[in-house]
Amino acid sequence: MDSHTVLYGVIGDPIRHSKSPIMLNRAFREAGINGAYGAFHVTPDRLGEAIAGIRSLGFRGLNVTIPHKIEVMKFLDEIDEGARAIGAVNTIVNEAGRLVGYNTDGIGYVRSLKEESEPELAGKRIVVLGCGGASRGIVWALARENPAEIVLTNRTAERAAELADTFGAEKGVTSAPWESLKELCAEADVVINTTSVGMSPNAEATPIDPEWLRPGAVASDLIYNPLTTAFLKGAEKRSCRIHGGLGMFVYQGAYAFEYWTGQPAPVAAMRGAVLESFG
Numbered sequence: 001m002d003s004h005t006v007l008y009g010v011i012g013d014p015i016r017h018s019k020s021p022i023m024l025n026r027a028f029r030e031a032g033i034n035g036a037y038g039a040f041h042v043t044p045d046r047l048g049e050a051i052a053g054i055r056s057l058g059f060r061g062l063n064v065t066i067p068h069k070i071e072v073m074k075f076l077d078e079i080d081e082g083a084r085a086i087g088a089v090n091t092i093v094n095e096a097g098r099l100v101g102y103n104t105d106g107i108g109y110v111r112s113l114k115e116e117s118e119p120e121l122a123g124k125r126i127v128v129l130g131c132g133g134a135s136r137g138i139v140w141a142l143a144r145e146n147p148a149e150i151v152l153t154n155r156t157a158e159r160a161a162e163l164a165d166t167f168g169a170e171k172g173v174t175s176a177p178w179e180s181l182k183e184l185c186a187e188a189d190v191v192i193n194t195t196s197v198g199m200s201p202n203a204e205a206t207p208i209d210p211e212w213l214r215p216g217a218v219a220s221d222l223i224y225n226p227l228t229t230a231f232l233k234g235a236e237k238r239s240c241r242i243h244g245g246l247g248m249f250v251y252q253g254a255y256a257f258e259y260w261t262g263q264p265a266p267v268a269a270m271r272g273a274v275l276e277s278f279g
């Protein structure tokens with residue numbers, strides 16, 4: 001670090017668990033970029049001040065995590081079309097004093113799904129478990145891949161119906177009852193868990209019985225702590241292809257790196273840095 005170092009960071013509350021500094025600092029080192037990335041604990045009442053600080057200190061980029069992804073939008077100068085459709089920002093690029101908000105969660109997820117498990121999503125039948133904050137960006141990015149259908153399900157049915165409505169049946173997005181999952185999964189090519197079921201410390205829990213999956217289908221879980229969930233373990237026994245949540249985390253960071261630097265992200269090194277930090 002010297003007086004030319006370009007500054008980056010992540011803001012959230014809490015933030016000390018974040019693996020982003022380890023991942024992005026490794027990326028800068030690997031790419032030979034003189035950048036430094038820190039983690040900043042910002043409470044909701046200081047969000048506006050934090051963004052003003054980014055401007056005055058001339059940070060080039062910022063990641064934004066829970067609970068600021070929605071509120072931060074009002075402090076920015078421009079919101080990218082995708083982030084606007086999703087209604088949340090996780091990446092800010094400082095374009096010579098103009099702060100532009102993007103959302104790389106959904107596109108990061110889809111890039112990792114395509115590179116790691118299913119290169120062709122066009123024409124596929126996709127079932128999404130859970131319609132919380134995490135699923136919105138994913139559904140938006142999946143809809144751009146022209147799948148045959150995306151069926152949204154949620155324990156609380158209204159949330160699934162609401163989210164399906166915001167995308168619309170003309171984009172192939174519909175909702176179905178949580179109770180119909182057994183039948184839906186039997187027909188699905190890709191089943192994605194976006195719920196918190198199976199997250200550490202409740203690692204034994206699974207959102208659906210993996211026996212419902214079609215052998216050969218892709219089972220995908222957004223959870224990356226633990227790296228392999230009970231849902232994925234069951235799916236593997238059922239001869240499904242499995243896709244863990246680490247890829248989404250790595251690729252949302254990879255897109256942020258690419259937006260900030262204009263260079264391809266050193267994805268393998270980034271993934272390695274996160275895996276090492278898990279021990």
Ligand code: ATR
Nearest residue numbers: 130131132133134135154155156159194195196197
């Ligand atoms: P996130 O922002 O990570 O998506 P969230 O908005 O709190 O978090 O959403 C959590 C998701 O997990 C929701 O879809 C939630 O379902 P409800 O809308 O019915 O609450 C889902 N979820 C949590 N516990 C669940 C459980 N035991 N069974 C099924 N779904 C569950």
